[in-house]
Amino acid sequence: MQDFLDARLAERRAQQLYRKHKVLAAAPGPVAEVDGRTLVTFSSNDYLGLATHPDVIAAQQHGAALGAGATASHLVNGHFDIHQQLQNKIAEVTGREAALLFGSGYMANVGVINALVGRGDFVVQDKLNHASLIDGGRISGAQYLRFAHNDLEALEVQLRRAREKNSGKILLAVDGVYSMDGDSAPLAQMAELCQRYDTWLMVDEAHGFGVTGSAENPSAGSAAVAGLDQHSAPILMGTLGKAAGNAGAFVAGSRALIEYLTQFARTYIYTTGMPPAVAAGCLRALELMQQQPLRETLQQRIDYFRQRAAALQLPLENSTSAIQPVLLGCEQTVLAVAERLQEAGFLVGAIRPPTVPAGTARLRITLSAAHSEAQIDGLLQALVPALCAVEAPA
Template identity: 50%
Template sequence: MHSRTDLWSKRLARAAEQRRSHDGWRQRPTLSDVAPFIDFAGNDYLGLADDPRLAQAQAQAARRLGAGAKASHLVSGHLEIHERLERRLAELTGRPRALLLSTGYMANLGVLQALCDRHTRVFQDRLNHASLIDGARLAEAPSRRFHHRDLDDLERLLARAPDDTPTLVVSDGVFSMDGDVADVGGLAATARRHDAWLMIDDAHGLGVLGEHGDGCVGRAHDHHQVPILVGTLGKALGSAGAFVAGDEMLIDHLIQFARPYVYTTAQPPGVAAATLAALDLLEREPERRARLHERIADFRREALRLGLPLADSRTPIQPIVLGDNARVMRWAQSLARAGLRVGAIRAPTVPKGKARLRITLSAAHDDDALDALLEALADCQREERA
């Protein structure tokens, strides 16, 4: 007779074996400055994470206010610097208010858990981020997934929803694995026709898109069109954390009922200071955003000339869809030997048969870095043909 400990061990071993057998086993790379590499895998789209002005702002605030906030926002952890950051984020996105949370994942869980239950209906894009899918599951809200960026399919689903049920449409702004952008205006119009609220997670658009770096939603779509806007601070803004922006009633509700907000220690004050510095640079140095979009155009022109299977993306996320896991790993390892780090994305993160290199571009990439990437990708092609 097996003990329960043996049953757990066997369960974990089966899961590990299954993942390994499909070339899907994930490993954490431990990185150091001893063996430098060119990073085409991260999300530091504006090159702010390494900007010494952010580091200086973080260090000064940590020395003055402490390394940690010491408590949750509702106890004694909500500092004046948090209040200032929330006001700046509200201004950037054209919303009445914003609310800080610890991570983008927690922001999405918090919103969906606080707003939804089994008496609501949630309609999500099929390629939404895992945190949005998990948030609806946590809330036990009946959830349907419409075909990717298909407003007609969403319209059909909404038309069948009960009229007396609170309804929420949820979509990524920029889809993190494909790099394409939601039709925010179309989603807003469709939601409005069916008296539904719209929630957009603009994690990968904030700082990158929009006239002011305010994302694919921002000031172009006000809080009446997009009542719930989520953004992260650890991508284009180079720091850490996340926020939800909306009207007074929404933010007050989240403060009361969003469990990931209520029961989490507040963001370290140094991180808030670094984010404020990043917002200053976003405003004062629009050339960073212009340089990023030049890099995107340069890469796409040369990659298409090489015949690489690019996805249709105008954002820093440039997937090269290779199909099977083993092929993706061969290309990623070849690039690593050339000193280049890219994301090797496989199922279940993307659908089976859609494994890809997820290349991400940054304003910090110079001509030499881009040339090295394109040359290494061309080498991968030649190796396969040999």
């Protein structure tokens, strides 16, 4: 076994794909102490700055008085009043009838897919879906079909293929906002195809929840932006560890869906409930989403970054979200640029395969409502010479 482990680790190092932990002294806000150095972080998913919000921290501290842990699964005796309050608030924010808490987005996606489809059914997914959706589809036992990223014609080919072979269930699962590219799924058109081919639509709102929405449900996510209601987007998954600044995840939908998942989602049934402190922090975070103009501030930061980056002729992708990737292609190049940025005082994610397809290594710059324009200027001023130094080495 040791020989196998050593060989695989050596192979990963040789491929420039080896990953190391960065040790933070506390949650970035957006300045953090990283491995003993003070850095401005542009690598966090804390899009609204709620991970360090004093009201959220105070709510967590108050929630801890209910107990350090839930002590059991939700269906044994681990479901507290604070959990129910949070589920009710999620339903309100998303414009759905009900919601169910999960330990993480990964557990939610795997649990939901496996509860809804199995052998004899079909799962259809975008090729750039998050790993949790991909893994959920693979282990479900359903026949697994994929289509080129955001390609509606390719999607229809797969839906038609599934419907011709199957009179049963077909599930289409997609990210609302893609975590590594920052672009959005064409959900309105996808919902129309789902109706045409009698398919259930599941939207992963991990990176859309809290930061975008509609006039009626401004924090609900990308499905709300597309005008999709509970009928047209019946399965809505969101995480509480990104825009909400906490941890955990949820599924929102009809009461019947939530009751069904309570009975059949194994990743919900057979795991300890969310710690009450986390539930209390999440609840306060969602209240702040409704009360403060955090989304508007974030959008201002996104617009400012893109305008300044365009003026500097930086290679931007077609993303209007808080995720602003800079594709460099080569693993060694992206590591070198990230290292130069860190030397200049900025922490940016160097994303490489297998997280992204081969040949698409990139800097994943993520923006927060907590960033200042001066911090964004500082990053861009450091990024230009870092890119030039790597492109034209001495």
